[in-house]
Amino acid sequence: MKPVLLLMLVGLGLTSRVGGSNPADTLLERRVITAKMIRHAGLTRVGDLLLLIDDWNINTTDGFTWKASPNGLSAFQRQNWVVMLDGQRIDTKVFDVINLNMAPVALYQIDYVEVIGLPQVHAGEFADRGLIHIRTIKPKPGISIMGDLVLGNETGDSGPYRFTEFATPNVDRIANDGYLTVDVGARSWYARACLLVQQHPFTDPAMYGRISKTLTIYPGLHRSIIPCLRIGAEALGGTHQFLTSYPYSSKYFLFLKPIGREIPVNNYLPHVGINGSFPASEKVDISYRLSYAVNELDRFPNTLDFDFDWESHYLNANIESNSNSAGFNTRFGIGYEQRTLNTGYALSEASYDIGKIYGEFTHRFTDSIQQNTSGMILFSGGRTAFKAATSNYWKMNDQHILRTSLSFSQRLIEEDNSLWYWSERGYDMLRVNDVDYTIFGNINKSQQFTGDLTWKTTVNDNFTIETTGSYRLFSDLYLERQSFQFNPQDYSFYSPIQIYGGKKGQVIGGKIALNHRFIPQLSHQLSYSYWTEIAGDDVFKDVWASIPKHKASYRLTCTPVESFAIWAMVSYRSATSWSDYLNVDGQIYEVAPQVTATYASTVKGVAIFDLQIQKWFWHGRLIGDLLFRNVWNQDYRYHPIGASFDLSMFIKIKVLLNS
Amino acid sequence: MERKEILIVVKKFLLISISPPLTVITVLLLMVDSPRAQNMEAFDSLEIGVHYVVNTNQNVFHDFWAPGQGIDAFIETPFYYGSVQAGFQVFPFYGQETGVSDFQIIFVYLKWGKRWSLLNKLDWFNHISMGSNIMIFEKGWGYNRYENELGMSLDSGVSYPVYRNIAINFSGSYNIIFTHKQIKLAFLSVGMSYSLSTPGWLKVFLE
Numbered sequence: 001m002k003p004v005l006l007l008m009l010v011g012l013g014l015t016s017r018v019g020g021s022n023p024a025d026t027l028l029e030r031r032v033i034t035a036k037m038i039r040h041a042g043l044t045r046v047g048d049l050l051l052l053i054d055d056w057n058i059n060t061t062d063g064f065t066w067k068a069s070p071n072g073l074s075a076f077q078r079q080n081w082v083v084m085l086d087g088q089r090i091d092t093k094v095f096d097v098i099n100l101n102m103a104p105v106a107l108y109q110i111d112y113v114e115v116i117g118l119p120q121v122h123a124g125e126f127a128d129r130g131l132i133h134i135r136t137i138k139p140k141p142g143i144s145i146m147g148d149l150v151l152g153n154e155t156g157d158s159g160p161y162r163f164t165e166f167a168t169p170n171v172d173r174i175a176n177d178g179y180l181t182v183d184v185g186a187r188s189w190y191a192r193a194c195l196l197v198q199q200h201p202f203t204d205p206a207m208y209g210r211i212s213k214t215l216t217i218y219p220g221l222h223r224s225i226i227p228c229l230r231i232g233a234e235a236l237g238g239t240h241q242f243l244t245s246y247p248y249s250s251k252y253f254l255f256l257k258p259i260g261r262e263i264p265v266n267n268y269l270p271h272v273g274i275n276g277s278f279p280a281s282e283k284v285d286i287s288y289r290l291s292y293a294v295n296e297l298d299r300f301p302n303t304l305d306f307d308f309d310w311e312s313h314y315l316n317a318n319i320e321s322n323s324n325s326a327g328f329n330t331r332f333g334i335g336y337e338q339r340t341l342n343t344g345y346a347l348s349e350a351s352y353d354i355g356k357i358y359g360e361f362t363h364r365f366t367d368s369i370q371q372n373t374s375g376m377i378l379f380s381g382g383r384t385a386f387k388a389a390t391s392n393y394w395k396m397n398d399q400h401i402l403r404t405s406l407s408f409s410q411r412l413i414e415e416d417n418s419l420w421y422w423s424e425r426g427y428d429m430l431r432v433n434d435v436d437y438t439i440f441g442n443i444n445k446s447q448q449f450t451g452d453l454t455w456k457t458t459v460n461d462n463f464t465i466e467t468t469g470s471y472r473l474f475s476d477l478y479l480e481r482q483s484f485q486f487n488p489q490d491y492s493f494y495s496p497i498q499i500y501g502g503k504k505g506q507v508i509g510g511k512i513a514l515n516h517r518f519i520p521q522l523s524h525q526l527s528y529s530y531w532t533e534i535a536g537d538d539v540f541k542d543v544w545a546s547i548p549k550h551k552a553s554y555r556l557t558c559t560p561v562e563s564f565a566i567w568a569m570v571s572y573r574s575a576t577s578w579s580d581y582l583n584v585d586g587q588i589y590e591v592a593p594q595v596t597a598t599y600a601s602t603v604k605g606v607a608i609f610d611l612q613i614q615k616w617f618w619h620g621r622l623i624g625d626l627l628f629r630n631v632w633n634q635d636y637r638y639h640p641i642g643a644s645f646d647l648s649m650f651i652k653i654k655v656l657l658n659s
Numbered sequence: 660m661e662r663k664e665i666l667i668v669v670k671k672f673l674l675i676s677i678s679p680p681l682t683v684i685t686v687l688l689l690m691v692d693s694p695r696a697q698n699m700e701a702f703d704s705l706e707i708g709v710h711y712v713v714n715t716n717q718n719v720f721h722d723f724w725a726p727g728q729g730i731d732a733f734i735e736t737p738f739y740y741g742s743v744q745a746g747f748q749v750f751p752f753y754g755q756e757t758g759v760s761d762f763q764i765i766f767v768y769l770k771w772g773k774r775w776s777l778l779n780k781l782d783w784f785n786h787i788s789m790g791s792n793i794m795i796f797e798k799g800w801g802y803n804r805y806e807n808e809l810g811m812s813l814d815s816g817v818s819y820p821v822y823r824n825i826a827i828n829f830s831g832s833y834n835i836i837f838t839h840k841q842i843k844l845a846f847l848s849v850g851m852s853y854s855l856s857t858p859g860w861l862k863v864f865l866e
Binding site: 156164522594 | 754798
C-alpha cells in the first residue's frame with residue numbers, strides 16, 4: 001500500500017503547483033449523455049444507454065439484460081456498478097446481473113446521464129466499480145401527458161416459405177414497448193405518474209432449445225410492467241423528492257451463469273425513497289437520501305422445478321453537509337446500508353449492515369488548477385474498508401487540459417451482495433439443484449488501485465481530441481471458473497464451479513476520442529479504446545479475455561433543420577475468448593432443418609452499422625423515429641451461447657401534450 | 660486489431676460502396692438539384708397517386724407462387740432535400756402447389772428520392788424505400804394468418820403532366836423482403852397522380 005500512497009501524494013504535489021477555475025464537472029472524470037444525444041441516437045430502452053458509453057464494454061445473452069465492464073474497473077464477472085435515479089440508489093441487481101431496464105424511468109424523461117468510470121465519491125456512494133446516475137427532467141408547470149410506443153421487428157422470418165421445404169421458425173417481435181407519463185407541475189411542487197410496459201422475446205435459436213425445455217408452454221414473451229410515482233416540492237429553502245415504483249417482470253428468463261442456462265422467474269422490485277437538500281446556513285447545505293427496496297425472485301412454473309426462494313430487502317440512507325467558501329468546497333457525510341435476505345434456506349446470518357463515513361474536498365488553487373480528493377471508510381461486521389481518490393485538473397492554456405486521477409480502494413465482500421456470499425451463509429440454492437461449487441482460498445476484501453492520465457486538446461471551437469491512458473491493479477479478487485459441457489438432451493450447458501479467492505492481476509488501457517463539428521448541423525465523433533491484461537495468473541487472464549481488446553465507434557449526427565435528424569453509428573468490437581466454453585466449441589443445435597445454432601468459445605469481432613431517422617411534427621408534439629439496427633445484417637452476438645442479432649427495424653412514436 | 664478483422668471491415672465498406680444498385684441510386688440521388696426541386700419548399704405541395712402494378716421477374720419464389728395484379732397508392736411531398744413519399748402497395752400471390760397458401764402482401768413504406776426535369780416537362784424520378792411487408796395468408800388461423808417482415812426497394816421512373824395538375828407515371832422497382840430466405844421481386848407500374856398545394860393546417864403539422 002505504501003507505493004500507492006506515494007503515487008497519490010505525487011498526484012497531490014503535481015496539482016499544488018498550479019491552480020484551476022473550471023466547474024467541478026470538468027475536474028472529475030465523468031461522461032455525460034444528454035437528452036439530445038439520447039433523442040438522436042438509436043435507443044429504445046433504458047438499458048440501451050450502455051450502447052452509448054464508449055469506454056464501457058458490454059455483453060448480453062438475450063439483448064435485454066446487459067453486463068458491463070466499466071472503464072476497466074471490472075471484467076464481466078462481478079457486476080458491481082451502481083445505478084442511481086435522481087439521487088436515489090436503484091437496486092435491480094441479483095446474482096451478478098444488473099437489469100437496467102427495470103429502472104423506473106422512460107428514455108424520454110431523461111435530462112442527462114452521468115457516467116462515472118473512475119473511482120470517486122458520488123451521491124453518498126464510492127464508485128469504485130463504475131456508476132450510472134440518471135437525472136430526469138423536472139415536470140414543468142401545468143399538466144403534461146407523454147406517451148411513447150416502440151415496435152421492433154427482427155428480420156429472418158419464414159414468411160410465405162413456411163408452406164414449403166424452406167420453412168424456418170418464426171422470429172418474434174423484439175420490442176412491443178409502451179410508456180405513458182402524466183406530469184402535474186405547480187410553482188413549488190410537481191408530481192409525475194408513469195407506466196412502462198416492455199415486452200421481449202427469448203426465442204433466438206441459440207437459446208430457444210434450452211429455454212423451451214424449461215417450460216411446458218411456448219417460451220414466448222417476457223413482459224415487464226413498471227408503475228412509478230415521483231413527487232417533488234420546494235420547502236425549507238431547498239428541494240425534496242419522493243419516488244416510489246413497483247417494477248414487475250413476468251416470465252423473465254434470468255441467465256444464471258453458474259448453471260449455464262436461463263431460469264424463468266417472476267421478478268418484483270418495489271422501491272420507495274426520499275431525498276433532497278436544504279440550506280443549513282449561508283454556506284452549508286445539507287443533503288439526505290433514504291430508500292428502501294425489495295428484490296424478489298418468485299417461482300415461475302418450470303420443468304426443472306427451480307425455485308430461487310429469494311427475497312432481498314435493501315435499506316440505504318445517508319446524510320451529508322456541503323460547504324462552500326472562496327476556492328474551497330467541502331463535503332462530509334455518513335451513510336448506512338442494510339441488506340436482509342428472506343428465504344426458506346436456513347441462513348447463519350440473514351442480514352448485514354454497512355456503515356460509511358466519507359468526505360470530499362475540492363480546492364481551486366488558481367484559475368487553471370483544481371484538485372479534488374475524496375475518501376470513504378466502510379464498516380461491516382467488525383471489518384473496515386478504506387477508499388480514496390484524488391483528481392487533478394490543469395488547464396495549461398486555452399488549448400490543452402491535463403487531468404490525472406489516482407485511487408486506492410478496498411472492497412468488502414458484503415458490498416458485492418454476491419451469490420457466493422449468501423451461499424457461504426446457507427443459501428443452498430445451487431446444491432439443492434445439483435450444482436457443485438468449490439471455493440479455493442479465502443474470499444476476503446479486495447484491493448484496487450487505479451491511475452488515469454487524460455490530455456484534452458481543443459484544436460478549435462469545432463474540434464477536440466481527448467486521449468487517456470489507464471492502469472488498474474487488482475488484488476484479492478474472487479473469480480469463477482467453469483468448464484461447460486453441452487447437453488444434447490435439453491440443449492443446456494452444465495459444469496461444476498470453482499471459485500478462486502486471492503486473485504490478482506493488472507490491466508492497462510488507452511482511449512482516444514475525436515469530436516468534430518463541420519457545421520452546427522453536422523457533427524461526428526470517433527472513439528477507440530484498448531484494454532488488455534498485463535499480469536495475473538490464468539484465471540485472471542481468462543476472465544479478461546472475454547473483454548474485447550479493441551472497441552471503436554464512429555457516430556454521425558445530421559440535423560439539417562430543427563425538426564429532422566439523421567443519426568448513424570458504425571461500431572466495432574474485436575473478438576473475445578471465453579475459456580469456460582472451450583468444451584462446447586463446434587456443438588450444433590438444430591432448431592429446424594434450415595436453422596442451426598453453432599456454439600463457439602470465441603465470439604468473433606464484428607462491425608455493426610445502425611441508422612436512425614427522426615422527424616418532429618406539430619411543433620414537437622409528435623415525434624417519429626425509424627431505427628435500423630445492424631443494417632449490414634451481420635451475424636453477430638456478444639456471448640458464446642447468447643442470441644445473435646439480425647437486421648432489425650424499430651418504429652418509435654412519441655406524443656407530448658401539455659396545457 | 661487483428662489484420663484479418665480490419666480487412667473484413669474495409670471489405671464491408673467497399674461492398675457497400677461498389678454494390679451496383681446502391682452506387683447507382685446514391686449517385687442519382689446526390690446529383691445536383693433540378694430547377695424544379697430548387698424552387699420547392701419542404702411540404703409546399705402534395706402529389707397523390709395510384710398505380711397499377713405487375714410483377715415481372717422469375718426466381719425460386721415463383722416456383723411456389725404465381726403473381727396476380729396489384730395497386731400502389733401514395734402521397735408525396737417535397738422534403739428538405741428531395742422528396743418523401745408514404746404509401747402502400749397491395750399485391751396478391753397464388754399458390755402453385757397443394758398446401759401452399761395464397762397470400763397478399765401489403766407493403767407499407769416510406770420513400771425518399773429526387774426528381775429531375777428532362778425534356779419537355781418530362782420528369783425522371785428515383786426513390787429508395789423501407790417499410791413493412793404485411794403478409795396475409797389464406798390458410799392458417801388467428802395470428803398465424805399474418806406475418807410481418809422488413810422490406811426495401813429501389814425504383815426509377817418518369818412522369819409527364821397530361822392535364823393541369825394531373826400527370827401520368829411509369830416506373831420500375833426492385834424489392835427485397837428480408838425473410839430468412841429473401842424474396843426478391845421486380846415490379847413495373849403505371850398510373851396517374853394529382854398535385855395540389857398543401858393545406859395550411861397540414862403544413863403546420865408536418866413542419
